[in-house]
Amino acid sequence: MEFVDRILNIFVVLPNDLQSANSTTLINAMISIAFFYFISRWFKAYIIRLVLFLFGISVFYEVLARDSYLWDFDFYGSIGLFVPHIEIVEITYLIIKEKTLFLYNQILALIFYIATPFIWLYNLFLKLFIFLKIKKEQRANEKAYKKYYQEEPEQTQEENNYYQEAKKEKQQQTKKEYTYKKEKKQEYKEEPKQETKQEQTEEKTYSRWDSSNPYEVLGINNEATQQEIKKAYKNLSKIYHPDLTLTNKDEHLIIFQKINNAYMILK
Numbered sequence: 001m002e003f004v005d006r007i008l009n010i011f012v013v014l015p016n017d018l019q020s021a022n023s024t025t026l027i028n029a030m031i032s033i034a035f036f037y038f039i040s041r042w043f044k045a046y047i048i049r050l051v052l053f054l055f056g057i058s059v060f061y062e063v064l065a066r067d068s069y070l071w072d073f074d075f076y077g078s079i080g081l082f083v084p085h086i087e088i089v090e091i092t093y094l095i096i097k098e099k100t101l102f103l104y105n106q107i108l109a110l111i112f113y114i115a116t117p118f119i120w121l122y123n124l125f126l127k128l129f130i131f132l133k134i135k136k137e138q139r140a141n142e143k144a145y146k147k148y149y150q151e152e153p154e155q156t157q158e159e160n161n162y163y164q165e166a167k168k169e170k171q172q173q174t175k176k177e178y179t180y181k182k183e184k185k186q187e188y189k190e191e192p193k194q195e196t197k198q199e200q201t202e203e204k205t206y207s208r209w210d211s212s213n214p215y216e217v218l219g220i221n222n223e224a225t226q227q228e229i230k231k232a233y234k235n236l237s238k239i240y241h242p243d244l245t246l247t248n249k250d251e252h253l254i255i256f257q258k259i260n261n262a263y264m265i266l267k
Helices: 002-020 023-041 046-063 073-085 087-151 157-205 214-218 226-240 249-266
Strands: none
Touching (some): 087 157
8 A cells, every 4th residue: 555655646746846846947857867867878787777777666666755856866866777777677577487488498308307217117017017917817718728628528529629729829819919019028128218318419419599490599480470580589689688698798699699690581
């Protein structure tokens, strides 16, 4: 409620100040605001601009609680400090968004990397369980088959031949299934190692900024419109502009050049 009261106080105090103010007061106010505005605008580094914006906002918030504005020098100074850097709010949002997405992708990749051996073990135990289950069914069928012939000693020779052929076909089918499972098991042992090695190589060498695809550099899909391309270019330029960082200027300069090259291709 205090914040709302201070905002509403502007509509009460400012009209009263303007009625009692003369042309000299207004000229001095404009000169003071312009003085602080151009001094504040001279700074380009991101962290300095953010500090000036926050400091100007805090002073301006304190001034709003007063009964007069136009005769307070800090009122003009606060406006001159934060107005040139209003854009820093959008830049800060874009930086946080970019870093958060990067951290999310890294954590997700780490989770998949850690879970890979457990998934491999799960599939291995599942295949072993299925194999043992098939063997158990085969032993149960053989036991029932032997018991059947012990209880039916008077069966005909034709029936005996039929069951012998059925047993032989069952054994051949079981042998084929076992061979197929063994081959699949061998392939499964070899393929994950190759994929893991390839994934590790890609993780070590791949970089978004080294891509030859301009759409990937700008972080957009291949069907993006010109408006989406321009928006992505502006957002990345605000984040990686060399003048906006106090450190890693060389790295930001290289990334900024690649962003420009990608935009020029798609423009």
